[in-house]
Amino acid sequence: MPQEPGPIISPSIEDYLERIYELIEGKGYARVSDIASALNFSRPSVTAMVQRLDRLGFLRYERYRGLTLTAKGREIARRIQRRHVILTEFFTLLQIDRNLIARDVEGIEHHLSSESLERLELLLEYWKAHPAQLQLILQPPTARRKKSSTKATPPTPPTRP
Numbered sequence: 001m002p003q004e005p006g007p008i009i010s011p012s013i014e015d016y017l018e019r020i021y022e023l024i025e026g027k028g029y030a031r032v033s034d035i036a037s038a039l040n041f042s043r044p045s046v047t048a049m050v051q052r053l054d055r056l057g058f059l060r061y062e063r064y065r066g067l068t069l070t071a072k073g074r075e076i077a078r079r080i081q082r083r084h085v086i087l088t089e090f091f092t093l094l095q096i097d098r099n100l101i102a103r104d105v106e107g108i109e110h111h112l113s114s115e116s117l118e119r120l121e122l123l124l125e126y127w128k129a130h131p132a133q134l135q136l137i138l139q140p141p142t143a144r145r146k147k148s149s150t151k152a153t154p155p156t157p158p159t160r161p
């Protein structure tokens with residue numbers, strides 16, 4: 001069975017690293033209070049998690065001085081962010097409701113294997129290059145059925161010997 005490289009990291013760790021990365025990219029820094037409001041968690045629970053992530057080597061945290069991601073932490077954050085972008089684009093092309101996309105992607109991004117993600121990206125690129133193919137899929141099933149029934153020939157009665 002193919003194995004995913006690297007240790008198993010929990011979805012919550014990945015989400016933390018992703019948010020911290022986004023904050024640092026956007027504002028230049030990430031404070032516990034920023035992470036708490038971004039993830040909608042209490043400050044004490046964010047502090048505890050950040051200390052844990054420090055012990056695990058994903059970031060460096062110094063009270064009053066803020067935090068920085070280590071190379072290892074940044075790599076995981078980037079990986080999740082990339083997945084987030086690809087999956088969001090994929091479901092957006094499929095015209096899924098925006099709120100549903102946000103919810104689905106938040107979960108799927110942690111669980112999809114790299115191999116499946118790669119194939120999904122190929123499909124995404126294909127649809128972007130061939131929008132007519134995508135439209136065929138997106139036609140409501142009723143329209144599809146009507147169209148095919150106009151073309152369909154009436155059923156022929158079974159022949160008897």
Ligand code: CA
Nearest residue numbers: 015106107109
């Ligand atoms: Ca998530």
